[in-house]
Amino acid sequence: MRVKPGTFPLVIAVIAVLLAGCGGSPDPDAPVSPPVSPGASSAGAEPGTTDGLGAAPSAKASPTPSKPAATLARAGNPNGGASVPAEGRAVDTGRPTRVVGTGTPASCTGKAVVTAVAAGGLITFDCGPDPVTITMTETAKVRNANGPRVVLDGGGKVTLSGGGKRRILYMNTCDQAQGWTTSHCDNQDHPQLTLQNLTFADGNSTGEKAEGGGGGAIFVRGGQFKVVNSRFVRNRCDRTGPDLGGAAIRVLSQYQGKPVYVVDSTFGGAAGQGGSCSNGGALSSIGVSWVVLNSVLSHNEAIGQGANPARGGTPGGGSGGAIYCDGNKFTVRIAGSIIENNHAKEGGGAVFFVSNDRTGSMRIENSTLRRNPSDGFETQGLPGIFFLGVSRPTTTGSKLS
Template sequence: MSRVAVVVVMAGAALAVPASAQGAAGPGNPAGRAPVPVDGRAIGTSRPDRVVGNGTPASCTSAAVVAAVAKGGLIRFSCGAKAVTIVMRATAKVRNTAKRVVLDGGGKVTLSGGGQRRILYMNTCDKAQVWTTPHCDDQQWPQLTVQNIRFADGNATGERAEGGGGGAVFVRGGRFKAVNSTFVRNRCDLTGPDVGGAAIRVLDQWRDLPVYIVKSTFGGAAGQGGVCSNGGALSSIGVSWVVLNSVFTHNKAVGRGANPARGGTPGGGSGGAIYTDGNRFTVRVAGSIVTDNTAREGGGAVFFVSNDRTGTLSIERSAFRRNRSAGFETKGFPGIFFLGAGRPRVLSSTLR
């Protein structure tokens, strides 16, 4: 693959960055063959409602992204021929009066939190973003999609609303999916029994429909993974996930004391890549690679706790390798801690 120069937009100045520093490989598992249902596919944006930029890197600013996301609709970028990184000076927030919000980077855009802030936020129960229904915990809109885009260096440390987490993307309500996207070096609070999702934190999806993660990468190389108390990539409470043809490597859950927190500890440390909690929910991972993730407590790859033991975990045509659980995991399922209905369902997969 050819090496592509990357442009970083900071305070109006465009800076070239070597391709080796950004990572030239496309997202997801190219060998993944899990079928993708319509709900999990990218959305057509050939006729966008909004375009960020006027064809130059300098025109693709944080302010332009914030304004476009607030207005909603189908959003594309026009930042020139080269790849660009837009360093966000404020978190882009979805207004709850929007219906569909699609952020399509065209494979050339990175949104960066600069190690200082969360990048993207949607919360149907946040009155500051307009409270559109008294049933904010179960409403159909907005529906947020991120596709063909890269999120880097998001940081939700210190965010307390809704329990925090979601260094790159935080979502409560409506629906969310990520397609053909990459998440690197994102962070959230390093301690706490339930805070999580260095890359993505999701709560309260409409009608309990699943979040789709399709052909996306979380980490991908040493030093590129997410770091949080729990869920170095993904985290949720009571939310179902369908993860297809994706890659999770080098993500870390670094809290101490698990959940509930052991006496004298701050809690956390579970789900090196994926942390899920709640009652009835499902997690399905298919056509994916999950390797070299670590948890200081349980579930180096996946931590799954269904409190009423109704939830199910399915792993299909996937490879789970070298996911270290420093504290505990379920016997016979390396890298996984599971409390749910029966045992995890593993089909044509490698766990070791």
């Protein structure tokens, strides 16, 4: 999809032809029917092992610190005011299945995080009273048979870092290496992954090509997923490519088309802290719906070149400074949020939204979108947005500039 500056009146005439090839990457929502692994259980009982971890499940939920605990400032837009439905709220982790750490920063290791995530259940951290950064030496991967809920709760004190070298967290219900638990891996209700009260920093998925790549900090396919009161800073994925994206988060194939909730969270937040990827400097998806509530997305960038499908002689990409969404029928709702100072080298400095069959829709409620330049193209009258869907986006109580 290419539109040269100053030629917007030609968009409508040209766009149908340009988008005929959109979505040329493998369809992540195509049905997959792997055999059920022998002994695999779709019930996904939460195992009680604490191998390599801290306190057992019977231990008290929050060890009493020797001094008042320090916590990071709350993420997101505190003045957002959007109501959060039950399915978008934090999970109660007062009785954790397992705890990472035994009360000191040194006990909170990347290896312990990997072990906990693979085991599943409700996971909290006991790393001492002060904020701590845990640098991952390998990507933590969700095992599909363990759960069915997998919750990581950092208590507002834990940063998981990719060290600028690797993706931090990975979940894929269709990855045989993580176990198949149903005969319809592309549409199953588990695992149900929740990330809350955490910071994800310096994730980097550059070179990761499975499922199309992307997801610098987090990659999710299948099951259900939400993020609450979390921060994403300085995450990266491949610099070029027509359809890959999500410097912070890449999501595919959610159960029954249910939306991904992003609540009270910050992506970037200050100059030099934003994410950078070919497309979607913060969020990216194909055929997935989003509900973004009371959040801040700023200083993120889409740095690819050539759009999608890629112009001749270019590698493609460069759309969706903050959010990149492609596919057929999906929805995006942004409420009580601030999206500012993001940049796209091609289209949609704030949001790139393309519903190939024109069934998708977007709503923007009580939000501010400002200073999100698009070097190539955007939809007339919607600064920072390139939109193709069932009808023009609904905007209520919002400012776009």
